[in-house]
Amino acid sequence: MAKVQTVTESASTxxxxxxxxxxxxxxxxGLRHGFFEFTLTCEIVGQERRRLTLRAGxxxxxxxxxxxxxxxxxxxxxxxxxxxxxxD
Numbered sequence: 364m365a366k367v368q369t370v371t372e373s374a375s376t377x378x379x380x381x382x383x384x385x386x387x388x389x390x391x392x393g394l395r396h397g398f399f400e401f402t403l404t405c406e407i408v409g410q411e412r413r414r415l416t417l418r419a420g421x422x423x424x425x426x427x428x429x430x431x432x433x434x435x436x437x438x439x440x441x442x443x444x445x446x447x448x449x450x451d
């Protein structure tokens with residue numbers, strides 16, 4: 364059965380950081396052994412969180428809040444409304 368890690372397990376480390384750490388650890392273990400299968404899937408679950416599932420011998424699940432995954436779009440400047448300082 365998969366272990367589900369949530370944000371409440373460690374307030375100091377983000378869920379994305381924990382997932383990346385586990386992914387790299389499993390990749391290193393697989394390379395050390397020489398033969399392995401590695402599957403990574405993601406789906407949107409309740410409250411727009413992402414459930415990242417890693418299958419590499421064992422299964423690991425990480426539930427990641429939307430805020431950690433979706434970055435706001437960078438503001439765009441528009442020469443028509445005066446928000447672009449380089450426009451003449």
